[in-house]
Amino acid sequence: MHVPDGFINAPVSVATGVVAAGAVAVSLRGARRELGERTAPLAGLMAAFIFAVQMLNFPVAAGTSGHLLGGALAAILVGPYTGVLCVTVVLLMQGILFADGGLTALGVNITDMGVVTTVVGYVVFRLLMRALPRRRSTVTVASFVAALVSVPAAAVAFTLMYWIGGTTDIPIGEVFKAMVGIHVLIGIGEAVITAATVGAVIAVRPDLVHGAKGFAAPLKLRVDGQLIDAAPAAKPAVGVATRSTRGLLAGGLLTALVLAGVVSYYASSSPDGLEKVATDKGIDRNVEEHASADSPLADYGVKDVDDARLSGGLAGVIGVGVTVVVGGTVFWVIRRRRDDGADVTAAGAAAPLAEKV
Template sequence: MHVPDGFINAPVSAATGVVAAAAVAVSLRGARRELAGAGAGAVAGAERTAPLAGLVAAFIFAVQMLNFPVAAGTSGHLLGGALAAILVGPYTGVLCVSVVLLMQGVLFADGGLTALGVNITDMAIVTTVVAYALFRGLVKVLPRRRRSVTVASFVAALLSVPAAAVAFTAIYALGGTSDVSIGKVFTAMVGVHVLIGIGEAAITALTVGAVIAVRPDLVYGARGLTKPLELRTSPLASPADESAPADEPRAAAAAAPASAAPAAAAATSAAPRRSARRVWLAGLVAALVCAGGISYYASASPDGLEKVAHDQGIDAKARDHAAKDSPLADYSVKDITNPRLAGGLAGVIGVGATLAVGTGVFVVLRRRRNAGSGEQPAAGSGRSSESA
């Protein structure tokens, strides 16, 4: 759904640029809280969200290269707003998708530079806000189980895509450069993007479900649904003490003998740190495989917006991208004649660049949050307070 230059006139493009800049500024502030683990539902060890958020951006970039067929002569691809919001939080999610769109526009000539505000507003803000609002609403009414998170992810992702199609139609109604029937544009956009939404929902639910299966504590949308670790204050604790509810650690500690306090502190400090390195490496490998290998087999048909634009004539005044002659334009390395190698190498470069930029942004945000609040990392702060 990348909008090229020339679809939307200059005043509306500028207005959406202001909206996008304001939303990114708000997201920067909100992401600091999410990355630092502050606020309701936060957990210890949330500093791991920063490198994971960079990985989420890189993974979205990679999967967006995998266009899948949805109808005769039409394809679709992941937008990623729902996936990012559920994995790392809504504010951080907006930034993840924005980083992806920026890298695509600058390096790969995908999505117009003058339309960057339109694309961020539509693909980063609308999808993330709509998806996360639906997700939170569903999680509240569904049983408090991990499976409910996956179900809610599916529904939220499914509906976020046609929501983005509606948003684009509204933007085009305000600033479209071609005189076409908005009713026809609306019908065509929503119709094809409902189908694309099914693919979006499947990818999102599978990814969220896979992470929950191995490390539910790393899924932002699943926080508060997992059972806390249970601390035994003494190896001599009675069976009655061991069967105490896990959500009453303070009461148990108060009832324990004073002599058990040093043992409890030692047990706490000796608790194993649960690293997210394996999840990070698995996600990176998946992104590289998708971008560097599987992308060669992606559908070559135009995506939903391109198809509708051609059929309805809204691309009459589209302009060539300013970076159309760049070395990585159209996701292919210039001067490499083998299409498989050219596309795969471009994908790998894109994953690496997006990972570097995204991780850098989120690490800086987390450090600024900690520095601004005067917080000092507590001993053992890398441990998660949730079970796997």
Template sequence: MHVPDGFLNAPTSVATGAVAAAGVALALRKAQDELDERTAPLAGLTAAFVFAVQMLNFPVGVGTSGHLMGGALAAVLVGPWTAVLCLSVVLLVQGLLFADGGLTALGTNISLIGITTVVVGWVVTRAVLAVLSKRPASVVPAATIGALVSVPVAALVFVLLFAVGGEASLPLGTLTVSMLGWHTLIGIGEAVITGLTVSAVVAVRPDLVYAARGLRPALQLKQADGTLVPVGAPEPAGAAARGSVRPLLIGGSLVALALAGIVSFFASANPDGLEYVAEGEGFLETARDHAFGDFALADYGDVGGIPVGLAGILGVAVVVVIGVVLFRLVGGRSSARATENAVR
């Protein structure tokens, strides 16, 4: 659901840009509490994985397709504030290198995909976890439901923005039904991808999943009088041997590269849900050409004749580099602050 330039008027785009800037600024400060030297590389990998999977449009109906947004997935894996930064990096790289999502609409896309899906996905995930058993495996169904809900809610937010500043006049009831209908189907795909990914990470390294923190129940000893005394949660089997995050980073990087470099060739060529609705409702022509639409990597290499797989690999590499540098800086500030507080 990458919004192009031209769908929304200038005041609305400026307003969403301000919201995005404020959200990213707050995330830069709050993410310090979520990141450290061990989790910063994982956040970079999460951003690269989201970028790779967003290239894989899957069919959701006759003539249309959808792709992962990734807000709930990123929030569950690395925390909601870090997730906002992950999605913002992805959207920035997509807009600047691949002409995917308008430049004047960058704030809109960050507000919709980088903030709305993260907030909704995280809130729903936490709400579902509150009623499930307190164990890491519960994160999987909770994240699945959070992902499912986040997509149609983001679609509704777009409808509200269009009602305020859309560049075309059309019945909002029809637009709402169309956006909700198609993006509910896309949300099912989002839920499946999110559930499978979170399940894989929880199975291998539950200690690295942000949403699983604190879910391992404390071991209790029964005293002579029958009372139970908590003695702390046991370390998972093999935790010492699995202390390094390097195997997960290597494996995750290979998966992201394979998805972007190989599987992307088989992605659906049909327009995504927003483009399909825009064409059906008659406001697709309000979209303006991307400022970088003539660049070689535009449309993931299609403009410059570059194979989509090669463009995808380049995109993954760029996102990883930007993400790791950014998250190490943010995590480093957190470590420095903790050291300063300890000295005091």
């Protein structure tokens, strides 16, 4: 659902740019509370994984494909504020390096794909977590539904932005029906990918799933006919937890590289939902050439590499590498700023005690 330049007029593009900038600013502050020593690297990996999976367009209808948006997935695994930043990093890399999504439409894309999908997905997820039984399977079910709802929600948001600032005169009812209809189908694919990924992580490291924190019900033991809370299990040693986290990160990064570098070659070549609707309804009549059209990585291929498989694979590997480095650096800086702030607060609290002594 990457909106190119020319679909939305300048005033609405500017307005959504302001909204996106505000959302990123709020998310930078909120992410300080979400990111820890082990979750900061996971957030960088999350951005790279979303980038990789977005290269895997899957068929959803005759002549139409879809791909992961990733907002709900990121929010559930690393937190809603961090999730907004993960998708933003991906969109920046795609727009600047791969000419995917217009640069003047960056605010539109961040607002739609980054903010709307993350907020809607996480709200639905939290509501379901409160309503459903307290089981581990509930996390997977809630992830499925949250992701499913987030995609048509993004389609509705785009339709609203097009209604206000579209550059072509197309009946809004036709756009709404076409966008929501096709993106409900795409949402099913999003839901399957999200539930499978969350289920895989929660199976090996449930403590790293942000949306599942504090959810596990205490273990009950029957003693003399009465149920009592069992003693909490001992936490794993620091070294064991560290090795486990490193293993998860290494496995996740390897998966992202394989998906982007190898599996992406077999992705559907059909236009995605927005592209299909734009072509069928005439929304793309005023589309503009991308400012990064001459990028060496434009259209997810390496310039001057003639072999399509090798060109696409190299582009995917480069994209994953750049995204994990940029995302990892951003989240490392955020965590360090939080730690520095905590040190300053602790020092300030200790000063009056020292004076009394």
